[in-house]
Amino acid sequence: MLLGTQQVSAAGHLVIGGCDTVELAQQYGTPLYVMDEACIRENCRAYRRAFESRHPQTEICYAGKAFLTMALCRIVDQEGLGLDVASAGEFYTALQAGFPPGRVYLHGNFKSPMEMGMALDHGVGRIVVDSVEELELIDSLAQAKGTTANILLRVTPAVDPHTHKFIQTGKIDSKFGLGIDTGQALAGVRHALNCQSIKLCGLHCHVGSQLLDLEAFDLAAEMMPQFIKTVDQETGVTIEELNVGGGLGIRYLEEHQPPSVENLAETVLTKLKRGLSASGLPMPKIMLEPGRSIVGEAGTTLYTIGPIKDIPHVRKYVSVDGGLSDNPRPALYDARYSALIANRATEPPNEVVTVAGKHCETDNLIMDIALASPRPGDTLAVQSTGAYNYAMSSNYNRFTRPAVVLVNEGESEVIVRRETLEDLVAHDVLPERLRC
Numbered sequence: 001m002l003l004g005t006q007q008v009s010a011a012g013h014l015v016i017g018g019c020d021t022v023e024l025a026q027q028y029g030t031p032l033y034v035m036d037e038a039c040i041r042e043n044c045r046a047y048r049r050a051f052e053s054r055h056p057q058t059e060i061c062y063a064g065k066a067f068l069t070m071a072l073c074r075i076v077d078q079e080g081l082g083l084d085v086a087s088a089g090e091f092y093t094a095l096q097a098g099f100p101p102g103r104v105y106l107h108g109n110f111k112s113p114m115e116m117g118m119a120l121d122h123g124v125g126r127i128v129v130d131s132v133e134e135l136e137l138i139d140s141l142a143q144a145k146g147t148t149a150n151i152l153l154r155v156t157p158a159v160d161p162h163t164h165k166f167i168q169t170g171k172i173d174s175k176f177g178l179g180i181d182t183g184q185a186l187a188g189v190r191h192a193l194n195c196q197s198i199k200l201c202g203l204h205c206h207v208g209s210q211l212l213d214l215e216a217f218d219l220a221a222e223m224m225p226q227f228i229k230t231v232d233q234e235t236g237v238t239i240e241e242l243n244v245g246g247g248l249g250i251r252y253l254e255e256h257q258p259p260s261v262e263n264l265a266e267t268v269l270t271k272l273k274r275g276l277s278a279s280g281l282p283m284p285k286i287m288l289e290p291g292r293s294i295v296g297e298a299g300t301t302l303y304t305i306g307p308i309k310d311i312p313h314v315r316k317y318v319s320v321d322g323g324l325s326d327n328p329r330p331a332l333y334d335a336r337y338s339a340l341i342a343n344r345a346t347e348p349p350n351e352v353v354t355v356a357g358k359h360c361e362t363d364n365l366i367m368d369i370a371l372a373s374p375r376p377g378d379t380l381a382v383q384s385t386g387a388y389n390y391a392m393s394s395n396y397n398r399f400t401r402p403a404v405v406l407v408n409e410g411e412s413e414v415i416v417r418r419e420t421l422e423d424l425v426a427h428d429v430l431p432e433r434l435r436c
């Protein structure tokens with residue numbers, strides 16, 4: 001499986017964005033995150049094309065939680081997308097990159113007063129409000145600042161997608177949003193309308209992540225017009241903006257075949273239009289906030305293969321120089337990945353092995369994967385690591401986080417430098433009494 005601009009050179013090396021991955025590994029060291037710029041840009045464009053051609057009043061926002069750096073903010077801005085941020089840190093990254101705050105959406109089920117104040121001070125586009133407590137806090141903060149907070153109210157349409165339980169977020173039993181079925185969503189709308197310094201611009205819902213079929217989107221697109229109708233009837237307010245949450249799943253494995261963005265747009269927009277027009281209601285501005293499907297397949301992690309432990313008749317462990325700290329998803333979600341030997345990319349994957357990380361854990365990165373006779377010193381390329389890898393990385397075992405390079409048309413540029421050992425102790429404080 002070759003993704004984005006991936007190719008194999010005449011020398012049998014994996015090439016991404018016109019750059020030889022074996023040379024990248026030599027030049028920048030491993031582990032190394034490689035991001036394919038053309039692939040990211042094409043994914044942004046595909047979402048805009050699919051939605052704007054069917055409903056011009058659309059805003060595609062990139063969900064920064066998937067992977068956010070200042071360079072990525074610039075690319076997303078250049079591609080004309082908005083940006084969904086989930087913390088002061090993500091918002092600060094966007095501001096430092098010069099991303100227009102008016103196109104930023106602030107999320108989170110527990111925004112601190114500092115985060116809300118930051119959003120109001122910088123004129124963030126929308127605050128996506130998760131609870132009544134938050135409405136009250138934002139209202140009083142906005143009043144004190146003499147401003148109005150533009151919000152979307154996050155509601156949970158009780159859709160249960162077939163995905164890992166940690167990334168199902170639209171179910172009733174979820175910490176996010178106000179339940180439609182429980183009546184809390186309508187109560188939240190009424191509450192927002194009574195707030196002096198809050199403008200309720202619209203609604204937000206999100207059903208889940210890594211969705212490989214359209215069922216959950218379809219259900220949400222059926223339920224939201226019903227709720228919009230209820231809001232209209234009960235409060236007289238017409239909802240002008242509707243954010244339908246994250247995007248499609250991606251190909252981690254060959255058998256993962258997500259629907260096309262065109263199919264997604266057709267399904268969601270048709271359902272929404274039909275449901276709303278049946279109630280005589282206008283189609284609102286539609287927003288979508290894909291993360292994984294913008295950057296996931298654009299990312300590849302390069303590792304160097306080290307010791308190989310063959311336990312006869314049991315398993316062959318192939319160790320790499322990273323693991324849990326640069327990719328916690330196998331441990332968190334039982335996530336599966338595809339990989340290939342980057343320096344022998346044309347050789348048939350003839351040996352089933354387990355790729356193990358180098359942490360003091362059983363951090364198996366990939367169980368039972370067929371690779372082309374892995375040897376110490378080979379470069380292993382793990383695919384589809386662009387989303388929720390660097391973003392979820394840690395310093396576990398005091399590993400330094402890898403560098404991130406952006407590749408495009410044969411050029412490579414560092415967009416996040418590799419952490420150093422000095423970085424690891426930079427925030428440590430040694431009390432005077434312990435020095436000697």
Ligand SMILES: Cc1ncc(COP(=O)(O)O)c(C=O)c1O
Nearest residue numbers: 063206209210246247290291292
């Ligand atoms: C509210 C919200 N929006 C957007 C996303 C991005 O989803 P994805 O990366 O699957 O497109 C998520 C991820 O869970 C989310 O919780």
